[in-house]
Structures are given as C-alpha cells and as structure tokens.
Amino acid sequence: MPRPRPALLKEPTIKHCGRTGIAIGMTSILSLSLVAGGDPSWAAEPPSPPIKVTQNYSETVSYDFGLRCTSGDTAWYRRFELSRDHESDLGFSVSKVTFGLTLAPAEASMTVSTFAIAPDVALTLANLEPLTSAPVTVTADEAPGSVEVPISAQVPADKDLVVRIFSATSSAVVGMNADPELREDYLTSEACGLTEPTSVASLGFPQGNHVILAFGKSTDCSVAEDEVPLAEQALAVAEQDLTDAEQSLESAQERLTQAQVALDTASRAVTRAEVVKDQAKKQYHDAKRAGEKDKAARLLKKKKKLKAEKQAAKRVRVAAIREFNVSTQQLAAAERAATEAEQARDEARTRLDAAEVAAVDECRQPELPVLSRPDAQAPADPGAMNHGLSATSGR
Numbered sequence: 264m265p266r267p268r269p270a271l272l273k274e275p276t277i278k279h280c281g282r283t284g285i286a287i288g289m290t291s292i293l294s295l296s297l298v299a300g301g302d303p304s305w306a307a308e309p310p311s312p313p314i315k316v317t318q319n320y321s322e323t324v325s326y327d328f329g330l331r332c333t334s335g336d337t338a339w340y341r342r343f344e345l346s347r348d349h350e351s352d353l354g355f356s357v358s359k360v361t362f363g364l365t366l367a368p369a370e371a372s373m374t375v376s377t378f379a380i381a382p383d384v385a386l387t388l389a390n391l392e393p394l395t396s397a398p399v400t401v402t403a404d405e406a407p408g409s410v411e412v413p414i415s416a417q418v419p420a421d422k423d424l425v426v427r428i429f430s431a432t433s434s435a436v437v438g439m440n441a442d443p444e445l446r447e448d449y450l451t452s453e454a455c456g457l458t459e460p461t462s463v464a465s466l467g468f469p470q471g472n473h474v475i476l477a478f479g480k481s482t483d484c485s486v487a488e489d490e491v492p493l494a495e496q497a498l499a500v501a502e503q504d505l506t507d508a509e510q511s512l513e514s515a516q517e518r519l520t521q522a523q524v525a526l527d528t529a530s531r532a533v534t535r536a537e538v539v540k541d542q543a544k545k546q547y548h549d550a551k552r553a554g555e556k557d558k559a560a561r562l563l564k565k566k567k568k569l570k571a572e573k574q575a576a577k578r579v580r581v582a583a584i585r586e587f588n589v590s591t592q593q594l595a596a597a598e599r600a601a602t603e604a605e606q607a608r609d610e611a612r613t614r615l616d617a618a619e620v621a622a623v624d625e626c627r628q629p630e631l632p633v634l635s636r637p638d639a640q641a642p643a644d645p646g647a648m649n650h651g652l653s654a655t656s657g658r
Contacts, residue, residue, distance in 0.1 A: 311484060311626035313358050316343050316424065317476035318445040320631060324363040324407040324438030330468055331366075331436045335454025336429070339437040341446070341475040342386050343424040348445060350629050351481035355424055357394075357416040362428050363438025363474030364410050367401045371435035374398050377416040377477075378425040386449060386460045391425060394418065401435050408438075409474070420482065426475055437473045444472040445631055484626035491622050494615040501604070501611040508597070508604040515597040519590040526587050529580035536573035543569050 318341055331337045339362075345351040360375045375398075378391040394416040401410055418424045428437050449460035463471060547562035 311480070311488065311622070313478040313480055314349075314484070314626070314628050315476055315478055316345070316349050316355070316629075317631070318343065318348075318448075319440070319442065319472060319474050319476060320444065321440050321442035322361070322363070322409065322474050322476065323440055323442075324365050324409070324474060325440040325442070328471075329363075329365040329436035329439050329473065330450060330463060330466070330471060331430075331433050332452035332455035332457075333433050335433065336431050336452055337433065337436070337455075338427050338429040338451045339473050339475060340386070340425060340427050340449040340451070340460050341473070342380065342449070343426070343477065344382060344446065345418065345424055345481070346382065346421065348629070349481070350625075351483055352420065353486060354420040354422070354482035355418040355479055356482065356485070357414060357418065357424065357477050357479040359478040360397075360412045360414055360426055360428075361409055361474075361476050361478070362412075363440070364401055364406045364408055364435070365438035366434070366436035367403050367406045368434045369403055371401050371430065371432070372398060373401055373435050374429040375412045375414055376427045376429065377414060377418075378427065379418050379422040380425050382421065382423050386425070388451070388459060392422070406438070424477060426477055428475060437475065439471040439473050441470045442472065448473045448475065481625065484622070487618065487622040487625040490618040491615070494611065494618040498608070498611040498615050501608040505601070505604040505608045508601040512594075512597040512601045515590065515594040519587070519594050522583065522587040522590040526580070526583040529576065529583040532576040533573065533580050536569060536576045540566065540569040540573050 330339075343349060345355050349355075357377055360377070362375070374396055376396040377394040379394055380386065380390050380392060384390045395414055397412055397414040399410060399412045430436070447462040447464055449462055450466065451457050451460055463469075463473065543562055543566040547559055547566050550559040550562055
C-alpha cells in the first residue's frame with residue numbers, strides 16, 4: 264500500500280500546506296521497518312567435510328579372504344553412479360580412496376586409479392576415461408583392515424566414477440565382506456583371462472563384496488557452498504543501501520519540516536502585511552475625507568510602502584511554496600527508495616536463507632537405501648566360472 268504524503272501546493276495559494284501534511288509525512292516515515300546494524304546471525308559456516316561415496320553396507324573386512332588370480336595380476340573395480348545413487352549431478356572431486364585389505368606380504372605395491380565413464384555405457388576398458396592414479400605400499404600388519412590412499416581427481420558433470428585397485432601379483436588382495444552392496448563389484452585379470460571388468464557374482468562369488476569406497480565433495484556441494492558468501496555479501500550491500508536510504512529519508516523529512524516552517528512564517532508575514540496595509544488604506548481615506556492633507560500625504564506614502572512590503576512577503580511565500588513542493592517530492596522519492604531498499608534487503612535475506620539450506624542439502628552425507636541383497640544368478644558355465652580365481656584366506 265502506498266504511503267500517504269503531503270500534497271503539493273499550488274502557487275501562490277497555501278490552503279493545503281498546514282501541519283497536517285507534515286504529520287502525515289512523519290507517519291509514513293515511522294511506518295518503515297528500517298533495520299540496520301547489529302550482529303549478523305548468518306555468519307558463514309566452515310566448509311563441509313568430505314562425503315563418503317560407497318556401495319558397501321559395511322566397510323568391515325568380515326571375510327578373511329578376497330578374490331584374486333593366483334597366477335598373476337588382479338584389478339578390483341567399483342563403478343559409482345554419482346547422479347543416480349549419490350546425489351551428485353555436477354561432478355565430483357575425489358580426495359581419498361579407501362579399500363579393504365585381507366592379504367599382504369611383508370610389503371607389496373598396489374595402484375589406486377580413478378576413471379570417469381558415461382552413465383549410459385557398459386563398464387569396459389575402452390569406455391574408461393583415465394583421471395589420476397596413486398601408488399600405495401601395503402604391509403602384512405594392515406591385513407585384515409583398511410587402507411586409505413589420498414588421491415586428487417575431478418569427475419566431470421554427468422559422469423560416473425570408477426575406482427580400480429590393482430595388484431601386479433597375487434600377494435596383496437582387496438578385502439571382502441558378505442553384507443549387502445548397492446551395486447556389483449568387478450574384476451579383471453590378464454593372467455586369468457578376464458580382459459574386461461566382470462562382476463564378482465557372475466564369477467561364482469555372489470556373497471562376497473569387495474570393500475572399495477571414495478571420499479570427496481560433489482560439485483553440487485561446492486557450488487552451493489560458494490553461493491553462501493556471495494549471498495552474505497549481497498545482504499551486506501543491501502543492508503548498507505537500506506541504511507543510506509534511511510538517512511536520505513531522514514534528511515528529506517528534515518528538509519520538508521524546515522520548508523513547512525518557512526512557509527508558515529512567510530504566510531504569517533503576508534497576512535500581517537495585508538492587515539497593516541488595509542489599516543493604512545482606511546486611515547488614508549479617513550484623513551482625505553477629513554481634509555487633513557498633510558496626514559493623508561503621510562498615510563499615502565505609508566500605504567505605498569506597506570504595499571511593497573506585502574508584495575515582497577508574497578514573493579517570499581511563493582519561494583517557500585516552491586521549496587515545500589520540492590521537499591515533498593524529495594520525500595516521496597526517498598520513501599520509494601527506502602521501500603525498494605527494504606525489499607532488496609528482504610530478497611537478499613531470502614537468497615541467503617535459500618543458499619544456506621541448499622548448502623546443507625547438497626553437502627549432506629547421502630544415505631544408502633534400505634536394501635536386501637538379491638539372490639545371485641547362477642553362472643552360465645559352472646565349469647569355467649572361477650577362471651583360475653581363488654578366494655584365498657588371509658589368515
């Protein structure tokens with residue numbers, strides 16, 4: 264609803280320039296909700312911790328064995344469908360990979376690699392887009408247990424993440440457990456004739472799930488977190504603009520008040536000049552009728568002087584009316600600016616609130632759905648299903 268304000272005055276009349284106009288203008292100022300300063304309650308939160316991207320419902324290496332090719336190399340894979348399962352549509356920044364270890368000699372070398380892959384293509388070596396790799400040395404003391412490997416990789420938007428753990432020999436084995444998994448895990452082994460990633464279940468080990476997971480931050484989270492300080496800055500600017508608008512509004516009110524005082528003073532001066540002039544005019548005519556020529560001559564001069572003073576007072580009043588009208592227009596403009604600044608401040612607060620909610624939502628740890636592992640399908644060729652693989656005990 265628009266705020267009431269003093270009506271503009273017509274020159275030279277002043278019949279609309281009474282105190283009521285000023286009172287209305289002051290009421291409209293006081294009705295503004297001008298809030299500035301104070302301790303902000305929207306201080307930026309520290310960056311969120313990395314989230315865990317996992318398909319394992321348990322990270323414990325509860326089976327003290329792992330699947331490997333006994334005659335040579337083995338590579339273990341997990342394909343993480345970032346958008347579908349992990350609420351990451353804009354990409355993902357990997358900072359660490361963790362995998363279970365069930366068997367290791369005194370010391371062995373393994374390699375952790377990350378890849379990107381289009382979500383609508385099969386998991387084949389040709390479809391993998393290499394990102395980064397990191398060597399890691401494992402020891403017997405770490406088995407059975409978990410191995411953490413820092414690694415930096417950026418998965419592009421609309422891509423899945425593939426993590427591969429590679430051992431050139433059969434001496435180091437990624438650990439397994441029998442708890443449910445969200446998606447299948449895979450193996451390759453040139454030594455055992457598995458040239459493409461093949462699911463562990465199809466190889467005859469449906470109840471064994473290799474423990475491989477990644478840590479990092481989704482680009483969705485980073486974008487949402489980056490918006491928070493931008494929204495805070497926008498709110499600070501809006502708060503300052505509102506403070507400036509409030510000051511301008513106060514200045515406009517003060518100018519209007521002064522203009523009203525000047526107009527009242529000028530109006531009273533015109534009224535007095537008219538009264539005194541009329542009195543002198545009457546005295547002049549009385550003296551003239553009485554034949555008092557000298558007195559009439561003096562009163563005539565006085566009447567002319569008072570007429571000039573009256574005209575001067577009217578000119579001052581006209582100038583006061585103009586100043587009053589300009590001040591009224593300035594007040595109206597200041598009120599509009601203050602209203603717009605208040606709306607901008609409210610919009611900036613809404614933006615910040617939305618940014619904080621989005622940051623929490625986008626950066627939270629995704630939860631795995633409640634899931635029971637489906638029964639594994641029998642391999643097509645039971646006689647060849649193990650391909651020389653062995654589920655070798657780690658004890």
